[in-house]
Amino acid sequence: MHDEPGSVVFDIAAETGTTFVPCAQQGPGCDPFQNAIDFVELVAMRDRFAHPQPVGWLFEQIDALGPRLSDLPTAETFFGVELSAVPDLYASARTNAYRGVGSVKAPSVGPWLTAAPHAATLVPTPPVVGPGGGAALDGNFPQTFGDLPAYDTYYMPSNYVVLDSFYGSYSATFGIDPYEELHARNFVRNLAYVETFVTNAAWDLVIWGPAIPAAMAEHDDLLTDVTWEPDEPMGAERPGRIVVHYAPGAFGLPAGTIREIRMPAYQASHTVPLDAPVEIAADIEAWLSP
Structure with missing residues (x-):
């Protein structure tokens, strides 16, 4: 969708005084998504996860956390919990903690990942961890909870093991x-x-909200109708939902099955709680309420 006339990528080009050349003008072999992302970060020098910001902005925020x-x-203060009262946080209680190999590790590259057009988007470089494993990231937690072995850590900026389960080389063993x-x-x-609750973050070019209903609608053997209703439900401070009608017999569901995805819109980056913490908290609380 970023490649289409009138997309936000053309707006970014206008704002930065640069020129975006869509795949339609480049011929075969051009991947529309990667073409747009490359332009945003390499030419316009904007952040793919927060396009009003300079490139690299989001990861700088994460590093600062x-x-x-x-x-x-x-x-x-952040969690609103007295963490010292949580028994399982203490090193003595973590003998069965998940064990990383040495420390926080990067995903290994799978056979399809090397050729995947979005590889750089999906597998970022992990943080550098010192000789003590995660100790360099653990701050003053060891003073209260005790020192951890190198394979464990109190703070992990991103769980690369989960990412690796989809994109790592060993995934090929299982045909993933x-x-x-x-x-x-x-x-x-x-x-x-x-x-289901998903966010529609206006500044995030990687998880592009309008693409979600469009992608779902392609499964017309399972769904008879997918409608994005940006102004519903009525009365919501931040409306937005997707209404999905299942085809007869899809997954053995009863005829006429209809489901709804709550998808409020935010003027926010990929990490909505960073930019709109009060708003998303209120929306989730309302969504969870009976």
Whole structure:
């Protein structure tokens, strides 16, 4: 969608005095998504996750959070919990903690990832961790909870092991392809049983809200109608929802099954709680209320 006339990428080009050349003008072999992202970050020098900001802005914010969340009083204020009263946080209680290899590790590159057009988007460079494993990230937590072995850490900026489960080289052993159509179909299936809330963040070019209903509508063997209603439900301070009608017999569901995804809009980056913490908290609380 970023490649289409009138997209936000053309607006970014106008704002920065640069020129965006869509794939339609480049010929075969041009990937529309990667073409747009490359332009935004390499030419316009804007952040793909927060396009009004300079390139790299979001990861700078994430890096700045580490020392703050690794300070026990600050973390307790953030979580609203007296962490020293949580028994399982103490080193003595973590003998069965998940064990990383050495420390926080980067994903290994799978056979399809090297050729994947979005590889750079999906597998960022992990933080550099010192000889003590995660100790460099743990701040003053060890003073209260005790020192941890190198394979454990109190603070992890991102769980690369989860990412690795889809994009790592060992995934090929199980035939896992991150671009497999099955993932999209499973999302449609899960929606039938799981109440779903997603965000529509206006500044995020990677998870582009308007693309979600458009992508779902492609599964016309499972869904008879997918309607994005940006002004519904009425009365919501931040409206937005997707109404999904399942095809007869899809996943063995009863005829006429209809599901709704709550998708409020935010003037925010990829990390909505960073830019609109009060708003998203209120929306989630209202969504969870009976």
